[in-house]
Amino acid sequence: MAYRPTERTEARKAVVRKRIVSAARELIAHGGYAEAQVAAVASRARVATGTVYRHFPSKAELFADVFRDASQREVDAVAAAASESGDGAAGRIAAAVETFARRALRGRRLAWALIAEPVDPAVEAERLVFRRAYRDVFAEVIDAGVEAGELPPQDPELSAAALVGAIGEALVGPVSPTAAARDPGSLVTPLVEFCIRSVTGKEPAIVNS
DSSP states (O other): OOOOOOHHHHHHHHHHHHHHHHHHHHHHHHHOGGGOOHHHHHHHHTSOHHHHHHHOSSHHHHHHHHHHHHHHHHHHHHHHHHHHOOSHHHHHHHHHHHHHHHHHHHTHHHHHHHHTSOOOHHHHHHHHHHHHHHHHHHHHHHHHHHHTTSSOSOOHHHHHHHHHHHHHHHHHHHHSTTSOOOOHHHHHHHHHHHHHHHHHSSOOOOOOO
16 A cells, blocks of 8 residues: 555644745855855754755755745735835835845845845746846836826836846845945946836935835
């Protein structure tokens, strides 16, 4: 008779897997992918090295899972900011951009790992998936704004993709491990204003960042 995992066994495996991913994410947030060697991840997760490999046959698969987990948290935060703002399309975009930028500047090392750090192709593939996820958040806001007459006619997906590219490029330097810390407001305010100008074609009101 073939062995069938019980619900308790599967639940226990899920807990261990989550602990491994959390440990790897913490190490990456501290020192990048280079710091998240399998032995270090196992030690931090309080499991044997072999246990890590039972859940993740390769380090690339572990990093891809970590990337998905960390990136989804960021996308969810940006989407929540966009949906909770009651200031129309421009205000929703401003809230989303500010959330994106402030979270990145607050967790610079993790942001660098998510945005720009050289990675295995499996992780790079996930990076592209999540760029599209950010694009979709902005595209939904822009589409609704155009429909409501709050924004000029434009291709929502194209404008959203351009915003995501601009935000990412603007943050690459400031979140780099070699960059000096800077006042978030000195970056966030002009970045938000740039994004608002890009989709409205107008000079934005002063943004209180």
